[in-house]
Amino acid sequence: xxxxxxxxxxxxxxxxxxxxxxxxxxxxxxxxxxxxxxxxxxxxxxxxxxxxxxxxxxxxxxxxxxxxxxxxxxxxxxxxxxxxxxxxxxxxxxxxxxxxxxxxxxxxxxxxxxxxxxxxxxxxxxxxxxxxxxxxxxxxxxxxxxxxxxxxxxxxxxxxxxxxxxxxxxxxxxxxxxxxxxxxxxxxxxxxxxxxxxxxxxxxxxxxxx
Amino acid sequence: xxxxxxxxxxxxxxxxxxxxxxxxxxxxxxxxxxxxxxxxxxxxxxxxxxxxxxxxxxxxxxxxxxxxxxxxxxxxxxxxxxxxxxxxxxxxxxxxxxxxxxxxxxxxxxxxxxxxxxxxxxxxxxxxxxxxxxxxxxxxxxxxxxxxxxxxxxxxxxxxxxxxxxxxxxxxxxxxxxxxxxxxxxxxxxxxxxxxxxxxxxxxxxxxxxxxxxxxxxxxxxxxxxxxxxxxxxxxxxxxxxxxxxxxxxxxxxxxxxxxxxxxxxxxxxxxxxxxxxxxxxxxxxxxxxxxxxxxxxxxxxxxxx
Amino acid sequence: xxxxxxxxxxxxxxxxxxxxxxxxxxxxxxxxxxxxxxxxxxxxxxxxxxxxxxxxxxxxxxxxxxxxxxxxxxxxxxxxxxxxxxxxxxxxxxxxxxxxxxxxxxxxxxxxxxxxxxxxxxxxxxxxxxxxxxxxxxxxxxxxxxxxxxxxxxxxxxxxxxxxxxxxxxxxxxxxxxxxxxxxxxxxxxxxxxxxxxxxxxxxxxxxxxxxxxxxxxxxxxxxxxxxxxxxxxxxxxxxxxxxxxxxxxxxxxxxxxxxxxxxxxxxxxxxxxxxxxxxxxxxxxxxxxxxxxxxxxxxxxxxxxxxxxxxxxxxxxxxxxxxxxxxxxxxxxxxxxxxxxxxxxxxxxxxxxxxxxxxxxxxxxxxxxxxxxxxxxxxxxxxxxxxxxxxxxxxxxxxxxxxxxxxxxxxxxxxxxxxxxxxxxxxxxxxxxxxxxxxxxxxxxxxxxxxxxxxxxxxxxxxxxxxxxxxxx
Numbered sequence: 003x004x005x006x007x008x009x010x011x012x013x014x015x016x017x018x019x020x021x022x023x024x025x026x027x028x029x030x031x032x033x034x035x036x037x038x039x040x041x042x043x044x045x046x047x048x049x050x051x052x053x054x055x056x057x058x059x060x061x062x063x064x065x066x067x068x069x070x071x072x073x074x075x076x077x078x079x080x081x082x083x084x085x086x087x088x089x090x091x092x093x094x095x096x097x098x099x100x101x102x103x104x105x106x107x108x109x110x111x112x113x114x115x116x117x118x119x120x121x122x123x124x125x126x127x128x129x130x131x132x133x134x135x136x137x138x139x140x141x142x143x144x145x146x147x148x149x150x151x152x153x154x155x156x157x158x159x160x161x162x163x164x165x166x167x168x169x170x171x172x173x174x175x176x177x178x179x180x181x182x183x184x185x186x187x188x189x190x191x192x193x194x195x196x197x198x199x200x201x202x203x204x205x206x207x208x209x210x211x212x
Numbered sequence: 213x214x215x216x217x218x219x220x221x222x223x224x225x226x227x228x229x230x231x232x233x234x235x236x237x238x239x240x241x242x243x244x245x246x247x248x249x250x251x252x253x254x255x256x257x258x259x260x261x262x263x264x265x266x267x268x269x270x271x272x273x274x275x276x277x278x279x280x281x282x283x284x285x286x287x288x289x290x291x292x293x294x295x296x297x298x299x300x301x302x303x304x305x306x307x308x309x310x311x312x313x314x315x316x317x318x319x320x321x322x323x324x325x326x327x328x329x330x331x332x333x334x335x336x337x338x339x340x341x342x343x344x345x346x347x348x349x350x351x352x353x354x355x356x357x358x359x360x361x362x363x364x365x366x367x368x369x370x371x372x373x374x375x376x377x378x379x380x381x382x383x384x385x386x387x388x389x390x391x392x393x394x395x396x397x398x399x400x401x402x403x404x405x406x407x408x409x410x411x412x413x414x415x416x417x418x419x420x421x422x423x424x425x426x427x428x429x430x431x432x433x434x435x436x437x438x439x440x441x442x443x444x445x446x447x448x449x450x451x452x453x454x455x456x457x458x459x460x461x462x463x464x465x466x467x468x469x470x471x472x473x474x475x476x477x478x479x480x481x482x483x484x485x486x487x488x489x490x491x492x493x494x495x496x497x498x499x500x501x502x503x504x505x506x507x508x509x510x511x512x513x514x515x516x517x518x
Numbered sequence: 519x520x521x522x523x524x525x526x527x528x529x530x531x532x533x534x535x536x537x538x539x540x541x542x543x544x545x546x547x548x549x550x551x552x553x554x555x556x557x558x559x560x561x562x563x564x565x566x567x568x569x570x571x572x573x574x575x576x577x578x579x580x581x582x583x584x585x586x587x588x589x590x591x592x593x594x595x596x597x598x599x600x601x602x603x604x605x606x607x608x609x610x611x612x613x614x615x616x617x618x619x620x621x622x623x624x625x626x627x628x629x630x631x632x633x634x635x636x637x638x639x640x641x642x643x644x645x646x647x648x649x650x651x652x653x654x655x656x657x658x659x660x661x662x663x664x665x666x667x668x669x670x671x672x673x674x675x676x677x678x679x680x681x682x683x684x685x686x687x688x689x690x691x692x693x694x695x696x697x698x699x700x701x702x703x704x705x706x707x708x709x710x711x712x713x714x715x716x717x718x719x720x721x722x723x724x725x726x727x728x729x730x731x732x733x734x735x736x737x738x739x740x741x742x743x744x745x746x747x748x749x750x751x752x753x754x755x756x757x758x759x760x761x762x763x764x765x766x767x768x769x770x771x772x773x774x775x776x777x778x779x780x781x782x783x784x785x786x787x788x789x790x791x792x793x794x795x796x797x798x799x800x801x802x803x804x805x806x807x808x809x810x811x812x813x814x815x816x817x818x819x820x821x822x823x824x825x826x827x828x829x830x831x832x833x834x835x836x837x838x839x840x841x842x843x844x845x846x847x848x849x850x851x852x853x854x855x856x857x858x859x860x861x862x863x864x865x866x867x868x869x870x871x872x873x874x875x876x877x878x879x880x881x882x883x884x885x886x887x888x889x890x891x892x893x894x895x896x897x898x899x900x901x902x903x904x905x906x907x908x909x910x911x912x913x914x915x916x917x918x919x920x921x922x923x924x925x926x927x928x929x930x931x932x933x934x935x936x937x938x939x940x941x942x943x944x945x946x947x948x949x950x951x952x953x954x955x956x957x958x959x960x961x962x963x964x965x966x967x968x969x970x971x972x973x974x975x976x977x978x979x980x981x982x983x984x985x986x987x988x989x990x991x992x
Contacts, residue, residue, distance in 0.1 A: 003378040003511075010381060010507050017499045021492045093492040101499040108506050116710070118690040122510075131680065138673065147669060154676055161680055165687045169697070173572075173635035177679075180642040184672050187646050191653075191665050198658050207662040210740050 005045045009126045012038045012160075013104050016133050019153070020100040021093050023086050025078050028149050029071040035156050036067025042123075046163055057171065061178050066159075070152060070185055074145075077189055081196040083145055091140045103132040123164035130157030142204045144192050148185070155181055217292030217444055220461065224468045225440035226251060229432070231469070232439075235476025250432065257429035265422055267327050275322025276427040276434075282315030283437045290444045291366040293460045294453040303363045305353045309346070312397070312441075315434075316342055323419040330411045334418030337487075341403060341415070341494055345396045348497040352389050355382075355501065355508040369448040378507060385504050387446055391474060392497055394442035398435060401478060402485045402493065413487060439475070443468040519564075520573045520630060523557045526550075527623035535616040538608045543615060547594050550619050551587075557626065558587045565986070571698070574632040577986030581836065582629045582763060585843045586756045588968075590622055592961040596748035596851050599958060603858065610654065617650035621752075628760045634682045634697040637767065638675065641728060641760055645671040648753055652745045660744040667741040671727045674734050678724025678764065681717040685771065688713035699767060703990055706774030715777050721768040722788065729761025730754070731822060732792040735815045739799075742811035743863075747854025750807060754814050754850065755843035762821060762839050769825055773991050785826035790916055790923075792819030797923040800930040806853050806863045809934060810846065813889055816927055817842045817897075820904060823920060827907035832988035834903035837976075841896045841969050845888040848965035852881045855959075856938070859952050865934050869941030875954055879939055881962045886935050888969050890928045896973015 015031045015038070022028055040062035047054065078084070107128035111121035134154025138147050162169075169177070192202060199206040230247035237244020264273060288298040289308050301307075320339055323331040357363045359382075360371040374380055396403050399416030411418050420431050447467035451460055485493055530550045537543055561575040561583055568574045597618065601611050621644055628640035645668060653664040686697055692705040706714075727734035738758070742750050772781045796816040803809045817838065824835035853863070855878050860868045872879040891897035901924075908917040942948075972980060 003376040006507065006510060007378045007381045010378070010503060013503050014385075014500065017496055017503065020499075021489075021496050023489075093489070094495060097492055097495045097499055101502055104499075104503060104506070108509075116687065116713075118687050135673075144665065144669075151669070151673060151676070154673070158676055158679055158683075162683055165683045166690070169635045170571075170633075173633065173639065176639040177635065177642075180639055180646070183646055184642060184668075187649055187668060188672065191649065191661065191668060194661055195665055198661055207665065209659045209662055210666075210743055 005042060006122055008038050008041045008045070009122060012042070012126055013129060016100055016104065016129060016153075017097070019133070019137075020097045023093075025084055025086065025145070026075075028086075028146075029075055029078070032071045032074075032149065032152060033067045035153075036062050036065075036071075039066060039156060039159055042160070043163065053171065057174065061159075065178065065182055066152075066156065070182070073186070073189055074148065077145065077193060077196075080193060081145070081202060083143075083196075083202065086141065086143065086146060090142070096136070096140065099136055100129075100133050103136070104129040106132070118166065120164050120166060123160050127157045127160035127164055130154070130160060133157070144195060144202045144204060144207075147204075148188050148192060151188070152185065213292075213295045215298050216295050216461075217290035217297055217448070217464075218287050220292065220464055221287050221290050221440040221444045221468075222437070224443065224465060225433075225436040228436040228439045228443075228468075228472050231472045232476045232479065235473050236480045239477065239480035250436070254429045254432050257425055257432070260425035262423075262425040262427050265326060268325050268422070271318075272322045272325040272422070273427075275318040275325075276423060276430045278318045279315040280430040280434050280437075282311050282318075283434050283441070286311045286441060287437060287444075289365055290441070291369055291448055292464065293448070293451065293455070293457075294370065296366040300364050300366045304365055305357075305363070305368075306350075308365070309349060309353075312438075313342065313346075319419060326422045328422065330414075330418050331421060333412075334415055337415045337490075338399065338419060341396055341399075341490060344491055344494040345393055345497060348389060348494070348501045349393055351498065351501040351505050352386060352393075355505040356386065358505075358512060359508045365445075365448070370453050372449070376511075378511060382504055382507055382511075383449070385500060386449065389497060389501055389504070390442055390446050390449070391471065391478075394439060395475070395478070396494055396497070397442070398438050400475065402482050403490055405484045408484075439472065440468070443471040446471055519557070519560055520569050520627070523553060524623060524627065526553050527619055531616040531619040531623070534619065535612050537612060543612070544598070547598075547615060547619075550622070551590055551594060554587050554590055554622060554626070558583050561630065565983075568632070569630065572633045572636040573627075573630045574700075575630060576632070577983045577989075578763065578766065578836065579629040581840060581980075581983050581987060582756075582759045583626055585759065585840055586622065586625055586629070588965075589752060589756055589843060589847050592847060592851065592965070593618070593748050593752045595961060596751070596854060596958070597746075599955075600746055600748050600854065606654075610656070613650055614654055617647050618749075618752075621647040621651065621757075625756055625760055629763060632699045634685065634699060634702075634767070637764065638679055638682055641678075641725070641764060642672070642675050644757060644760055645675065645728075648741075648749075648757065651749045651753075652741050654746050654749070655744065657744070663740040663744040667737045670734060670737040674724040674727035676724070678721045681720030681724060681768070684713050684717035684720065688717065699771075702771055703774055706771055709775055711775050711777045714772055714775055715780060718768055718772050718777070718781055718784065722765055722784065725761045725764035726788070727761070729758050729765060729818050730811070730815050731761070731765075731818045732788050732795055732815075735792065735795065735818075738814065739808055739811040742814075743805060743807050745807075747850055747857060750810075750853070751847040751850035754811065755847045758814060758818065759839055759843060762818070765822075766825070766835075770990050778992070782826040782828065785822045786913065786916055789819040789822030789826060790920060792816065792822065793920055793923045793927075797926045797930075800927055803930075803934075804865050806856065806865060806868075806934075806938075807850075809865070809931065810849055810853065810889075813927070813931065814842075814846060816924075817846075820901060820920070823908065823916070824900070824904040827904060827911050827913065828992070829907045829910065830903050831907035832991050833984055834900045834907065836984045836987050837973070838897065838900035838904070841888075841900060841973055844965040844968050844972075845885065845895070845897060848881070848962040849885040849889060851962055852878060852885055852959075855954055856882075858954065860949050865937065866945075868938045869943075869946040870939075870948060872939045873942075874948065874951065877956055877959050878954065881959050881966075882935055882939060884966045885962070886932065888966055890931055891924075894970050894974055896969040896971075899973040 015035050019031050043058045043062060107125040110128060111125040131154050134150045134157055137150030196202050229250035234244050234247055286308050289304055290297045320335040323335040356368055360368050362368045362371050374383055404415040406417055408414055423431060447464045450467055451463045530546050534546050561580050564575050624640045624643035624647055628637055631637035631640055649664050649668045652667060653660050688709040689702055689705060691710055692708050694701055694705055727737055730738035742754055793816050796812040799812045821835045821838050824831040824838060857863055859874055888895040891901045905917050
């Protein structure tokens with residue numbers, strides 16, 4: 003039940019994200035998600051293994067909760083980007099869509115009867131992945147796209163808890179490193195886009211079509 | 213003893229507007245009016261007669277009375293610990309909610325009746341926001357009903373128990389939702405600012421521009437009563453019925469006081485939303501109560517999530 | 519062995535990043551090529567052996583690694599020429615070489631991975647390395663394409679990760695906890711087909727961004743539009759093979775289960791849509807790089823069709839992917855020459871190539887023959903086998919539709935290339951003549967020679983390798 007409470011809080015962060023306009027609040031929510039993920043993963047540990055504990059601490063709190071949001075905050079300051087530009091889809095529909103995603107994840111996972119799947123994580127991960135993809139589709143700003151990507155990565159993290167996959171430590175570390183470097187690379191290119199086009203709107207990135 | 217909740221709510225409602233005003237004044241470093249100032253105002257208005265525009269009809273004249281009466285009747289449902297309210301029956305929260313809706317409805321058509329463009333606009337917004345907040349209230353009450361397996365206010369609050377982390381979390385969220393629903397129902401910050409002076413951005417205040425004297429007095433008192441309604445519900449939600457009666461009364465008043473001070477705090481520190489943001493904000497309340505509902509489903513094992 | 523390879527690749531790449539001396543750069547690049555060659559030969563000598571718990575030298579890996587090595591020689595050679603012609607800063611040149619080596623290393627890692635986790639890691643690493651290469655010219659349009667490529671690929675690869683994790687649900691019923699490919703294939707029969715279907719869809723969607731297949735084909739096309747010609751040759755061949763390998767691995771798993779007919783249908787639909795999309799896009803294309811990129815989408819569609827047809831189609835799929843690599847690489851090198859003559863990739867600004875660069879024009883004609891699979895091109899053999907198995911499987915409508923679309927594609931490519939070769943009419947002004955070193959065309963002749971040789975008269979070891987790669991398929 004404690005795990006479920008954390009998952010509940012996690013889904014609440016999704017709802018808050020859905021109507022957030024200030025970019026700072028987005029980053030705060032990402033930080034909170036990182037911390038919540040640590041709690042969720044910690045409760046999953048059957049036996050405390052110092053190495054593994056250190057790993058999930060690194061993965062969730064330090065990288066997801068601290069380094070990435072701080073990096074994005076630097077990016078935000080550099081590009082002077084404080085409020086999300088209005089997307090074509092109204093926030094009202096976004097709130098509805100994300101609520102629908104949460105309900106969908108819940109209904110889907112309550113209809114799956116599989117001993118090898120921990121459905122409570124599955125429900126949250128489906129909702130989170132859908133939210134991430136939704137952000138990437140709906141928003142017209144590459145900064146928000148990165149945020150959507152990170153939300154989706156959090157969903158994938160929950161999904162890996164749901165399937166209880168036991169990847170070797172080396173593989174896990176490499177996956178983490180890949181994602182982290184990926185975010186850095188995306189951030190560097192986004193900064194370049196900000197410098198070159200003076201803003202980060204996707205509509206400016208349409209020369210290739212001509 | 214069944215009317216205890218009703219009486220305590222009436223008493224505390226008289227002080228609510230004053231306490232809110234004092235809290236806000238203190239927080240913003242002003243001296244502010246006394247706690248009883250709103251009551252004096254009400255008394256002054258009570259002594260005056262009403263002035264009606266020639267374009268209005270009987271609807272406009274009876275609207276404030278029906279509005280006030282609907283809230284008083286709604287208060288009759290207020291339970292108190294192990295005591296029922298004056299009225300109590302199965303699924304009375306639906307009746308309760310629509311009683312409030314009736315009051316709101318007559319106010320809206322009363323505002324329309326004046327033929328003023330401003331009042332029509334305010335009525336329009338009031339109707340929209342009430343409509344949007346309704347699912348939040350019903351889903352929340354439905355979750356609580358599901359959690360306890362009871363459907364009247366009285367038995368619902370008597371049978372509610374908190375034993376796990378998840379249920380505490382649900383309780384916290386429910387209180388949060390009650391407070392926010394109260395803010396929306398009363399058209400307070402962040403939905404609307406009662407202090408605003410521009411008719412274009414008003415919601416509730418613009419609806420009652422033409423009311424005066426006795427009618428205005430009723431409307432002022434109704435605001436306090438409405439806060440008392442939600443304050444009472446929250447108080448019932450919190451304390452168990454096994455405590456001694458005097459403690460319960462003290463706790464009830466204390467919770468009400470805290471609730472009102474919390475409202476004052478919220479109003480002092482929060483900015484008012486842009487009008488276009490309001491529907492989205494209210495919708496999130498429904499989303500949150502839906503998440504609460506899902507969690508309750510998990511608690512009562514309607515759905516198994518391993 | 520692979521750990522040595524990776525360490526030396528990292529060391530060489532790291533050295534190159536800080537090296538500004540041209541001669542030393544050349545030396546280290548040659549050194550890397552030597553290491554790469556040694557790895558491929560070593561892998562072939564230790565065929566079907568495990569290298570560690572994460573890597574194994576299986577047939578398909580050896581084939582693709584061999585292709586990578588051969589392409590690597592040409593790519594490094596043309597990269598050298600390309601960088602000599604440009605006035606980039608020394609720092610950018612260093613980044614270019616370092617990224618190219620890391621890219622090759624991560625692609626090799628992907629080829630030889632037998633653990634799905636390591637495979638995923640290597641694929642994501644290729645995306646990150648290739649970003650520096652696509653963005654080499656530092657223009658706004660290159661930035662746009664790089665951003666789109668890196669972002670969409672990262673998202674796609676994350677989706678593929680969800681798919682890979684879904685496999686672990688499917689196999690956990692069998693008591694397996696790791697994602698070792700061989701043990702998954704061995705236990706595949708008892709797997710939960712529902713989960714394996716979900717995994718297949720997700721992996722197909724995710725890696726379609728890498729393989730330039732429908733639905734996420736567009737980012738590869740964008741990347742090809744702006745990347746330097748040698749990089750184009752590399753990423754539209756070796757890197758697409760990585761995407762193909764991801765889908766192929768997934769297909770070998772699903773082929774062991776009852777879901778095989780379903781998977782075949784999905785692949786067939788994906789393949790025919792890819793061909794249709796590329797035909798439609800080719801009709802309005804005005805840029806040589808985009809033309810070739812859409813042609814890649816078409817060929818990948820054919821590979822998907824070949825896989826879905828089964829039987830001899832498996833052989834055809836692997837053969838096609840190998841031959842396509844050589845054909846497309848050679849073509850892209852030639853487009854590099856075209857660019858250095860006209861200083862433009864736009865079709866309408868080019869013409870009369872046969873006078874301006876006769877040797878290049880011959881290459882263009884050969885490339886046309888190879889890419890559109892006109893005999894004696896080896897691609898004709900693989901496409902013929904594909905359609906044979908499609909007809910044998912009673913997929914008449916799909917086969918006829920695909921043949922029709924291929925005719926359209928052949929017409930469009932032919933029209934544009936004939937314009938490049940002979941157009942000398944209104945609006946065309948011949949550019950200042952640029953001297954092209956004849957040695958630059960050697961790589962293309964060699965590759966086209968390979969295509970004909972491997973297709974018409976494949977050596978025994980090559981056929982054995984392909985048969986080994988498709989042996990696990992039913």
